[in-house]
Every structure is written in structure tokens, then in C-alpha cells.
Amino acid sequence: MAKDSGADATAEGPPSPTSEAKTPRTERGRRTLRTILDAAAAEFGEKGFHEGSISGITTRAGVALGSFYTYFDSKDEVFRALVRDMSGQVRDHVAPRVRDAVDGIDAERLGLESFLEFVRRHKEIYRIIDEAEFVDQASYRDHYAGAVDRIRTRLAAGAARGEIRADAGEVHAWAIMGMNVFLGLRYGVWQEDLAPSEVAAAANDILRRGLAP
Amino acid sequence: MAKDSGADATAEGPPSPTSEAKTPRTERGRRTLRTILDAAAAEFGEKGFHEGSISGITTRAGVALGSFYTYFDSKDEVFRALVRDMSGQVRDHVAPRVRDAVDGIDAERLGLESFLEFVRRHKEIYRIIDEAEFVDQASYRDHYAGAVDRIRTRLAAGAARGEIRADAGEVHAWAIMGMNVFLGLRYGVWQEDLAPSEVAAAANDILRRGLAP
Numbered sequence: 001m002a003k004d005s006g007a008d009a010t011a012e013g014p015p016s017p018t019s020e021a022k023t024p025r026t027e028r029g030r031r032t033l034r035t036i037l038d039a040a041a042a043e044f045g046e047k048g049f050h051e052g053s054i055s056g057i058t059t060r061a062g063v064a065l066g067s068f069y070t071y072f073d074s075k076d077e078v079f080r081a082l083v084r085d086m087s088g089q090v091r092d093h094v095a096p097r098v099r100d101a102v103d104g105i106d107a108e109r110l111g112l113e114s115f116l117e118f119v120r121r122h123k124e125i126y127r128i129i130d131e132a133e134f135v136d137q138a139s140y141r142d143h144y145a146g147a148v149d150r151i152r153t154r155l156a157a158g159a160a161r162g163e164i165r166a167d168a169g170e171v172h173a174w175a176i177m178g179m180n181v182f183l184g185l186r187y188g189v190w191q192e193d194l195a196p197s198e199v200a201a202a203a204n205d206i207l208r209r210g211l212a213p
Numbered sequence: 214m215a216k217d218s219g220a221d222a223t224a225e226g227p228p229s230p231t232s233e234a235k236t237p238r239t240e241r242g243r244r245t246l247r248t249i250l251d252a253a254a255a256e257f258g259e260k261g262f263h264e265g266s267i268s269g270i271t272t273r274a275g276v277a278l279g280s281f282y283t284y285f286d287s288k289d290e291v292f293r294a295l296v297r298d299m300s301g302q303v304r305d306h307v308a309p310r311v312r313d314a315v316d317g318i319d320a321e322r323l324g325l326e327s328f329l330e331f332v333r334r335h336k337e338i339y340r341i342i343d344e345a346e347f348v349d350q351a352s353y354r355d356h357y358a359g360a361v362d363r364i365r366t367r368l369a370a371g372a373a374r375g376e377i378r379a380d381a382g383e384v385h386a387w388a389i390m391g392m393n394v395f396l397g398l399r400y401g402v403w404q405e406d407l408a409p410s411e412v413a414a415a416a417n418d419i420l421r422r423g424l425a426p
Contacts, residue, residue, distance in 0.1 A: 182390055
């Protein structure tokens, strides 16, 4: 069972999206930071990085400019924090669903299904992550490297339980992530003509046989 | 055999990257247009769309500004033409290799292997296609829709020959394209630590069993 496999590396909780010095220390501060990050997602998702502005973010968030600068020094810094935050949101949305899997292959089905559901509610994630390729290449790479690491960890746990072929490794993890990203683009962002469960079942059927021991 | 399946829809040749009125009518004109498009790939690949310029393109190409305007009206237009041209280059690079496949699944192996080889020689393709998402969404969608169509056609041909499961369809094609795009990013653009043939063989092994009838 995937449940007690430790397959998802989320137990340690999300890293703070801001630098150490600016981590909010109160519940109220954490709520303000959350509001600013959500406003940044809306601002950059709608206008893109170059057209988006700090004042656009604070207006959407309903906070004073000073509150923004309590947490971030610049537009670049809030954008980087937003990419890390979105990576963390995907991970935290997917992880509890994956724990319900009946086996290692089923974990990938639930991972894709819950990712598709997340994407439909946060369509701006594609624009933001994709723009990171141009605005901050390191954030872009970290986002995908982190996702691949989580898939590799799940595959290794499934292989250790004899549910997945023993040679499943990095290439397989990148292949699975690529499937998920483009199925998310097509069936999450562009058109919702199939249910997430249908898309995930069809894709998982490839893996069910393709990754069998 | 994939060879006589008509599985790749390339026999009609690439569409002209420019609008009808501006298609070169002489061999010399075709060479000039090719030179301009290659220079545009270098310019936009290195500087991005916003920093890239028409004068940067003509300097790289070693052609006069007037030659540029013989074929394109604007920076937007040459960028759109470049995206179409790169889609066509990928297709024309992959198609003859796929014809050597021993069956429908092997066609996907050769498709990925030749795509990885193409990417290593044209690393700028990722930046250009990805930037199209922001510069010209229609070109971006057309690029991926075209790639998916070619995969679907190959899967259908393989299914008709009894080599691929009969229900292989759109979801499977998007899954395969996503695999290819991200394996190309990781093993083509970012790092060349595995040979294209090794990456393609590992990924194809999933499909060999996963798409069997």
C-alpha cells in the first residue's frame, strides 16, 4: 500500500516562500502573506510578469504598499516566491490523495487526477510556471526537478514493494511528469471535455502494464 | 510495418512559413528566406522575442533590411513564421526516421530518438516555442496540436495493423507528446548524460507493454 510507504516527501511541510528574515511570525502575518501571494497569482496570471506590477498586486490584495515590502523587496522576489508557492500548492494538493492509492501504479493515477483538478481551479499556474523559464530560470528548473523527485520517490517505493518494475528510474519519472504536464494543459487549461478521472484512468492504463514488474 | 502505413502526414511537404503573397518564387529567394529564418532562430533563441530585433536578424543573416521586408512585415510576423518553420523542421526530421520502424510502437521509439537528436542541435527550439505561449498563443497551440495529430495518426495506423491497442486515442497521443517534450527538455537541452537511443528505449519500453493490444 502506498499509504505507509513514505512515498511522498511532504511530511516536512512546505518551505517558506520568503527568505528566512521575512517569514511571518504571527497568524495574522501568515494570512497577509497568503493574500499577497494569491493576488500575485491573479496579477501575473492575467497580465504576465512584465505587465504585472506591485501596485496591481497590493490593489488586488487590499493591502498597503508597506505590507508588501514587509515580505518582498521587489517584483522579481514576489514572482520567485510565487513559483515556489505554486510548486508547494501542487505538492500539498496531490500528496494526501496519493496516500489513498491501492498500489504504486494507482498512486500515479491519483496523482494525475488530483493534479488535473488543481489545474482546473488554478489555470494561471501554466502561465506563471512557463513564464518562469524567462523570468527566473532557476525557479523554473526547481519546479520540475521537485516534481520529478516526488515521482521518483513514489516509483522507488512501489518497486521496493514489488508493485513496479525494479529498473524504474529517472527517465520514467520524467516521462510520467511530461505526460501529466501536457494532459493538464490539454484537459485542465484548454478544454474540460473529459473528466479528470477519465483522463487519469486512460493514462494510468499505459503505466499499469508499462511499469509492471 | 510502419513503412507503408501512411502513418506520417508529411508527404504533402511543409506549408510555406510565409503568407501566400510572399512565398519566394526562385531558388535564390528560398535560400534568402531560409537564411533569415535561421537568423531569427538564433536571434530570438538568444535574446528572446522582446529583446530580439529585426536589425539583429538581418545583421546575423547578412542581408539588407529590404530583403527582410520582402518576406515579412514585422517582428511579430517573422516570429510566427519561425514557430511554423520549427514545427515543420521537427516534423521533417522525424518523419523519415519513423518510416524505418518495425511496428507501430517502434515508430514512437524512433520518433522520440530522432526528436532528441534534433533538440540537441537546435536547443533554441524550446525557448522559441515556449515564448510563443506569450507572444502568439495560436502558434503555440498549433505547434502542439500538429504534433499530437501526427502521433494520433501513427497510433491509428498501428492499431489498424493490430500492433497497438484499438482504444489508443487522443489522451494517449497527448501523453506520448508530453513524455517526448519533457524528455527532450531534460536529456536534449539541460544535460546530455544519456544517449538519445537510451532515453528513447527506456521510454518506449513503457509503451511497448502499455499500448500492446
